[in-house]
Amino acid sequence: MNPRRPPLSHRLVRRLLSRGRSSLMQAEGLPAFAVAPDDVQVLGDPAAFRQALLALIAQATQRIILVALYLQDDDAGREVLDALYAARRRHPAMEVEVYVDWHRARRGLIGKLASEGNAALYRDYAQRFGDGVAIYGVPVQNRELFGVLHVKGFIIDDKVLYSGASLNDVYLARHGRYRLDRYHLIRHAGLADSMAGFAHRHLRGNEAVSRLDQRPLLATRDLQNAIRQLRRQLQDARYDAPHETVPTGQVAITPLIGFGRNANPLNETLLTLLRGARRRVVLFTPYFNLPRPVRAVLGQLLRRGCVIDIMVGDKAANDFYIPPHEPFRKIGLLPYLYESNLRRFARNHRAHIARGQLNLWLWRDGDNSYHVKGLLVDDEVAVITGNNFNPRAWALDLENGLLLRDPACQLTARHEAEWQMLRRHARRLDDYRALDNPRHYPGEVRTLLRRLSRVRLDRLLNRLL
Structure with a gap:
């Protein structure tokens, strides 16, 4: 046996989640439990x-x-x-x-x-x-x-x-x-x-x-x-789930697990669901630090005309944020690093933002913090997960999630109500300039970012934190 060859279960995921099909069709081949809506x-x-x-x-x-x-x-x-x-x-x-x-x-x-x-x-x-x-x-x-x-x-x-x-x-x-x-x-x-x-x-x-x-x-x-x-x-671990036809009127739920950079069923499923999006994607992440494969797929979707909503937390809603009146610690750099990532992404896609195809939502409610993650694709597929959609989750942490396939759209109203509730404390960015320019960050932050960038340690931090 070739030791570098992915395990059979991972090869099956790749085969079942083939390109060129809608997200709903992609998920139909996966094992699932039939659950009443x-x-x-x-x-x-x-x-x-x-x-x-x-x-x-x-x-x-x-x-x-x-x-x-x-x-x-x-x-x-x-x-x-x-x-x-x-x-x-x-x-x-x-x-x-x-x-x-x-x-x-x-x-x-x-x-x-x-x-x-x-x-x-x-x-x-x-x-x-x-x-x-x-x-x-x-x-x-x-x-x-x-x-x-x-x-x-x-x-x-x-x-x-x-x-x-x-x-x-x-x-x-x-x-x-x-x-x-x-x-x-x-x-x-x-x-x-x-x-x-x-x-x-x-x-x-x-x-x-x-x-x-x-x-x-x-x-x-x-x-x-x-x-x-x-x-x-x-x-090589996975959840046990039946390979059965889900009756009409039921929701198919597939539990997924993933660990490691290569042959990761959770990562591969998330990517393939994104690739299969036809009309709309809603992505939630608390820390804007998307893995390179996710950024690439989002770029493809935008070129195809898909509407994408991404909700992230304002830097002040990050659990590592340190208010200006408190003594600064190095861990407080992270919210500014994530905001810099978001500003760069928004600048690169400013044309899509201007025409309403890309909607970046910034959440903030007083001194509360934001930890939302997951995925909604079209009206038929949803993923609830602890995965932060960042390089650390993609390669280092043991992650899981639940994939919900709903061809009759019986959960759509519930997902939409949740989405509306989340937007109550969010504002849409009309332009990347609505985010703070790094030149205006506090002095300690500017100094650290400059030092990290000089030796490219900011890239390492993005991968680990």
Whole structure:
């Protein structure tokens, strides 16, 4: 066997998603679950997401499996842990598991004092309340800089609550501030089984995956061989889904996973869906730093006459933004770097913007932040995902998403209502000059950007952050 040849499952994705067909036709060849349209619910805001999560945990009787980048040591994180332990006390035989990124759980917040991270909270709960909630740390790379567990999805009994959000005060709209994402609740036992089965097959029990709520905690250097094996396994991993004809009137939902730059089924599916767009694309990303293949496909769509809407966060709505009245730290450079990328893109496509074919939407609502991602293609295909559509997601992080195929357009009104809700706090850019010129950035930012550009480190940052 040729070791460089992509695995069979990846070659099948490429074959099934051939060029020259609409996005709906592209998706017809993929395995999928048939879901009744009434079992797909779009939640409107972070408060509704928090309410739904806590209600589902309180009602659970069979299983609770939460997968997220992190569960934070703050009021919202403790509220979720309290709910998990209470659910386990009500049903002692129930499976309750949480999967978070190994590295993210063992460090403090960026810019804060060094600490043991969220893992200290998990151990404290286990010592006080017993061993009812298993919390696993998943290291997909040896260092956080080079990739994290970015898989999302909460499986509670036969329901899947999917969002790109993690679990902390701002994602769950505690204390008056929120970080906006997208939120979908899907009721389907087969889809829930598939996503739970992935966690059990590929994460739980793997030598690289350790309990964070128990001592002793291994050092990352002691796991390097196991992490290497886990990476190899994840490159070939996929969700189980049936190859069945989806009946008329049902929505086809395909769970997708992707890891690594090459032969990545999630990346390949996203690209091919974009290539198949005929009329309209809506793309959400929190950090404007599109991978080169995505930029190339968007350029092709514009030349074909397709209408494209891209919604991003204003630099002040970026979670790394530092207001001018606060002391500047180097991490605060990132929002300006992303805005510079957006300004360059808008300048290159100013003719498409002028005639209304390309619509760039900038979201801002007070001091709240923006974390929305996903894809709408024509009126029939949607992708809900935690993928940020940036080079890091494309090559380094373990990502997943749900592809919704809706040939009868029964979800179109729900998607359109969500799109209108998101635009309430967004403005369309009429011209690239509506964005700040980098010459007017704060002095510390201008100095850093100039130094990075001189040695081309800005390109490296765009790939890693």
